[in-house]
Amino acid sequence: MKPTKSLWRISVTTSSEAEDAVCEMLATATGLPAAAYFDIELQTSQVSVFAEPGKFSPAKTKKEIAAGLERIEQCGIHTGSVKTEIARVKREDWAESWKRHFKPIEINGINRNAKSLLVKPSWSKQRAAANQAVVILDPGLSFGTGQHPTTSFCLHEVLRCLKPGQKQSFLDIDTGSGILAIAAAKLGYKTVHAFDFDPDCVRIARENARKNRVADRMKIVRGDVMKLSPKPARQYDLVCANLISNLLISERRRIVSRMKRGGVLVLAGILAKEFGEVQQAFAELKLKLVSSRIENEWRSGAFCFE
Secondary structure, three states: OOOOOEEEEEEEEEEOOOHHHHHHHHHHHHOOOOEEEEEOOOOEEEEEEEEOOOOOOHHHHHHHHHHHHHHHHHOOOOOOOOEEEEEEEEHHHHHHHHHHHOOOEEEOOOOOOOOEEEEEOOOOOOOOOOOEEEEEOOOOOOOOOOOOHHHHHHHHHHHHOOOOOOOOEEEEEOOOOOHHHHHHHHHOOOEEEEEEOOHHHHHHHHHHHHHOOOHHHOEEEEOOHHHOOOOOOOOEEEEEEEOOHHHHHHOHHHHHOOEEEEEEEEEEEEEHHHHHHHHHHHHOOOEEEEEEEEEOOEEEEEEEEO
């Protein structure tokens, strides 16, 4: 049987602050993976899922989205001038829309001869430069494609902390699409571990690792940061934690216990207005801020022991 010629597109346009929360809400409401596109000119995020006809109720879904947006606002996350749209689109329009929005991203090293990173969708024909590792990720199948400011900062830190010739280890907490762990494996980190609480993220991250031919060089499992042992069996040279501020603060001891002395901890997913509180909480554990970036409403930082 040939597939139908159209799909349902369910889109929510919201603020960059609410992007992650809306992604999670929309995925829960529809049971489908959500992908986001940030419009630099309008400073808004469009979060979308695509569904086969007959597999969901537009009216019911719209009510669930409205209720979900209300809950997000009640949590203190400003959603902005929200626009929800449910419409039929041609399959070819769906595919081409991703191709227009998602362009290759290059993360450069400290100099021309250093390693660099190219993150691109599978349809991109851009070739890697000399000494450039390539990560292939397609939107619509992944939770995180490097477009978001917090993910971009983490990728820069994975590259910045790389010490060629050394056997470095990397831990990715809340791995999402697996983009950071895959990048670390491609760049040459020898021990790469990642976990996520969401089983869909674990499944997708493993699939992305297979597509990038690094599945045998990393371990991706389901895990809960709140249930980590306070005395880990292993510590890492670089730890990335892309979590909401409250969780970073409450679980800071479990997170920090996974750092080697002399290692680096990257914290992301933090609203700029909440960063000071997070920084203070980690300062209590003798960690100092060594690198930071503010982009849109987000601030991320890298920390090491004093």
